[in-house]
Amino acid sequence: MGIRGFGRLKRAVQQVRKRLASKAVILMYHRICEVDLDPWGLCVTPQHFAEQLEVLQKHTHPLSLKxxxxxxRDGNVPNRAVVVTFDDGYADNLHxxxxxxxxxNTPATVFVSTGYIGKEREFWWDELERLLLKPGKLPDKVSLTINSSVHHWELxxxxxxxxxxxxxDRTCKAWEAKPGSRLSFYYSIWQLLQPLPETERLKALDEISAWVMVETTARKTHYSLLLEExxxxxxGKLIEIGxxxxxxxxxxxxxxxxxxxxIRQSKADLEQILNRSVTSFAYPHGDYNLxxxxxxxxxxxxxxxxxxxxIFWRESDCFQLPRFGVENWNGEEFTKQLSRWFND
Structure with a gap:
């Protein structure tokens, strides 16, 4: 083999190694805000988000999901590529x-649940939190009718x-709640409501609202996006809607x-609003089947x-893209998390 042939072979081997070594991370956010209680760990403060974005600019290669x-598909994923995504469609994503x-200068994709656009009610898990997780007293015994079945609790x-x-409870996650606590009670009802169709879930929330005697008015801190928002x-060119x-x-x-x-209706809703095709999707709760x-x-x-x-790498499936959930970490802790994810 001549010198030129050897050079071409060497470059080809280097390119293959580069492709095999290239790893990317997709980040999952929900909210950028400060709230009193965050039982699902959805909130990152604006200060910490700014620190995290600064880390991404210094130590990674930010890309859009597209x-x-x-x-x-081109076999050319930059090493240490990072994609920012948001789920649900909270108004604080804009503000x-x-x-x-x-x-x-960091691109992002925001996945929006279209049924909540412009609604005066909060996302159902937030509404349930507002109804049940406020200091004060609830009835000692609670009953809730779902699909003609009556469920009872003794608090x-x-x-x-x-x-x-x-x-x-401000720093406690719902699934980590101490048995017998108010947060644990909230989690037990959340588990009961989560598989229901929306109409049944809203009916249950109205019933809960009646027995705790709290109105269903949404908090300004928990608004979903309005149409104009x-x-x-x-x-601009940085944010794509999915x-x-x-x-x-x-x-x-x-x-x-x-x-x-x-799935079809959410795609159609967004395409009508945005006047363009919508080609990216995120599974709510990360839940799906074949x-x-x-x-x-x-x-x-x-x-x-x-x-x-x-991590996202050569074996990943574009229809089951992995993501790491981001918590309310400062820049230093976020840097450590990135190093763990990239296996530095």
Whole structure:
């Protein structure tokens, strides 16, 4: 083999090694804000988000989701590529996240549940939190009728929820709640409501609202996007809007026809609003089955994000993209997390 042939072979080997070594990370956010209670760990403060974006600019290669998928298909994913995504469609994505994304020139994809656009009610998990997780007293015994079945709870000490207990729960996740606590009671009802269709869930929330004697008025801190805010969010070249169903259900808990309607309608809603094709999707709660994946492919999406915690690499499936959930870390801790994810 001549010198030129050897040089070409060497470059080819280097290119293959580069492709095999290239790893990317997709980040999952929900909210950029500060709230009193965050039982699902959805909130990152604006200050910490700014620190995280600064870390991304210094130590990674930020890409849009669309750019990452195209690079994957071309076999040319930049090493240490990072994609920022948001789920649900909270208004703070526009008011708090977008200005910082623009300041740090970082692209992002926001997956929006279209049934909540412009609604006066909060996302159902937030509404349930507002009804049940406020300092004060609830009835000692509670009954809730769901699908003609009556469920009973005896709250015991959880009936009284002191300010001290409330403040102590500020850093506690719902699934880590101490048995017998008010937060544990909240989690038990959340588990009961989560597989329901939206109409049944709203009926249950209205029933809960009646027995706790609290109105269903949404808090300004928990608004979902208004129609004009959704349009403003996508203005410019940094933010892309993706689909996230209509009512944010656990898709695998429902029939194929139900899943098909939720996915197709969310895509159609957004395409009508944005006047462009919508080709990216995120599974609500990261929940799906093989039928769901096939529906996504059939409806013309080019990618779909899951909640599987893993890196994105040559073996990844573009319709089951892994993502790492981001917590309210400062810049130093976020840097450590990135190093763990990239296995530095």
């Amino acid at each position: 750019q990452l998928v195209q690079a994957y 708090n996240a977008k200005p910082l994304l623009e300041e740090y 015991g000490t959880a009936a009284d929820y002191s300010l001290e207990e409330y403040q102590g 959704l349009l403003a969010l996508e203005q 689909a996230h169903t209509v009512t944010h259900p656990f898709l695998s808990a429902h029939s194929l026809a139900f899943q098909q309607q939720e 039928e769901t994946v096939n529906l996504i492919k059939e409806m013309g999406f080019v990618c779909a994000c899951s909640c599987i915690q893993d």
